[in-house]
Amino acid sequence: MSRVLVGVKRVIDYAVKIRVKSDKTGVVTDGVKHSMNPFDEIAVEEAVRMKEKKLASEVIAVSCGPANAQDVIRTALAMGADRGIHVEMAQNEYEQMQPLHVSKILAKLATDEKADLVIVGKQAIDDDCNQTAQMIAALLEWPQGTFCSKVDVNGKEVSITREIDGGLEQIKLNAPAVLSADLRLNEPRYATLPNIMKAKKKPLKKVAAKDLGVDLTSRIEVLSVEDPPVRQGGSLVENVDELLGKLKEGGYVK
Amino acid sequence: MLFSKNLQNFWRQAQRFNSTLVVAEHDNSRLLPITQNALTAAKKIGGDITVLVAGTKCDAVAQAVAKASGVSKVLVAEDAAFNGFLPEALTPLVLASQEKFKFTHILAGASSFGKSLLPRVAAKLDVSPVSDIIDVKDSDTFVRTIYAGNAIMTLKAKDPVKVVTVRGTSFAQDPLDGGSASTEAAPTGSYKAPNTEFVSQELTKSDRPELASAKIVVSGGRGLKSKENFKLMYDLADKMGAAVGASRAAVDAGYCPNDLQVGQTGKIVAPELYVAIGISGAIQHLAGMKDSKTIVSINKDAEAPIFQVSDYGLVEDLFKAVPEMISKIK
Secondary structure: OEEEEEOOOEEEEOOOOOOOOOOOOOOOOOOOOEOOHHHHHHHHHHHHHHHHOOEEEEEEEEEOOOOOOOHHHHHHHHHOEEEEEEEEHHHHHHHHHOHHHHHHHHHHHHHHOOOOOOEEEEOOOOOOOOOHHHHHHHHHOOOOEEEEEEEEEEEEEEEEEEEEEEEEEEEEEEEOEEEEOOOOOOOOOOOOOOHHHHHOOOEEEEEEHHHHHOOOOOOOOOOOOOOOOOOOOOOOOOOOHHHHHHHHOOOOOO | HHHHHHHHHHHHHHHHHHEEEEEEEOOOOOOHHHHHHHHHHHHHHOOOOEEEEOOOOOOOHHHHHHEEEEEEEEEEEEHHOOOOOOOOHHHHHHHHHHHHHOOOOOEEEEEEEHHHHHHHHHOOOOOOOOOEEEEEEEEEEEEEOOOOEEEEEEEOOOOOOEEEEEEHHHHHOOOOOOOOOEEEEEOOOOOOOOEEEEEEEEEOOOOOOOOOOOOEEEEHHEEEEEEEEHHHHHHHHHHHOOEEOOOOHHHHHOOOOHHHHHOOOOOOOOOEEEEEEEOOOHHHOOOOOOOEEEEEEOOOOOOOOOOHHOEEEOOOOOOHHHHHHHHOOO
């Protein structure tokens, strides 16, 4: 029976149209709806399913950030995670944090908690980095199964189907291992009200980031965050003939 | 005058100190085009360029990439351990090459290969990698998108080694001519990954152009309603010499394979012409195609957000418009 550590990140909700701050230092986050990173929901779901299949003994949800990071840990607990760990840091530290730092924190916790599997989403939809799983695996010297669309655990052997550019790929890993969840891995469940109530009673441990011995010094300096160039809205055409006419003008069709 | 001349000298010297390792992506018989985009980004950084070709069969690929102008050296590592291009096997090779040559930059294309490998390398070097850059300002200043392409971040990487993946569609493809780099053996070692085994691959076979580098992409969404109807996309694509793409909705509904997905979490494309059919234009889809030169959309919903980014929009039932297009294109 294995212990699974799941990393969850609180991000601006995927449906929100973000706004860039006028001083170009970042995007507006105050008063904006946040939720769990969609790929992390998939990671939690996979871990909970492993527990339901008795392939995992315990699921631990971890999130880094200021106090509001606890929201997503509670969501993970409501989905079926057993306990949470909140790695506390100040808002300004959190804003400067990169996947390298998160990876070091999760690698340390994976060791401390004797995890056999670490599952995270393949990317966070805010920074779009797609780095954390790979970096945790590197730091722990564990094998990595990135962009998983299917995971079968059989004792220590983990069989994975990965989404790659030209199609799919199968690999086999020996646990302990780090996995990153792709969209197609599963359909995350909704947390029901009774489970949300129960989640409030589940244990949530707080750890200060600095007590984990991870140096949070930022390795990149953000020079500016700006709006992308706006596409000029084009015109509507009346019918297929007019459309084909435009395409011919552009030399796209004969 | 004097100042600008000094500045020029300074830049020349600064560039001399840069040395970039480009990790080539290939399939043991040919170089994949995204490596050519990465080479262009490497040239923009300036300085010496080395290409690493690792695999179970490297000759043809090493010879092809040695022809790129500006490449000074091709490192070749042919080993059964690199079967399946596992990051667990390739990382120690990249680290050994780094140890020997002390590169200032390590680059690869931001494909599933590059995204799997480079963060692993970066963590071992204790540096913060920079993902999916769309521009190079200077040797340590890069531009990338965040929030599904809805904001553009310019950043300065402060680490001594910059580990960077390159968005293929943002850099031209290096023509692979005019050069004649020497090839030499990469540092040898025991690269077998003990806890990872490559089993198999199922690649979607197609005679159509590759999605990420096609000049024309015909893309279908939920509006197609079924896998059978999705065939309309293939028919239209074949008439236009185009690649076929899809929205997440179409993939989730099983109309087409996953690897056709265009968007924030699928492929990023920037063809000359993108034809969006039965696609509403969610933020996550636009992230993957809004840098296309010309966007055409066909949707029966005049309010669909896709029309806000389309150069030419046709409000019509796709089941009427697409067959008409197919019949009228010669």
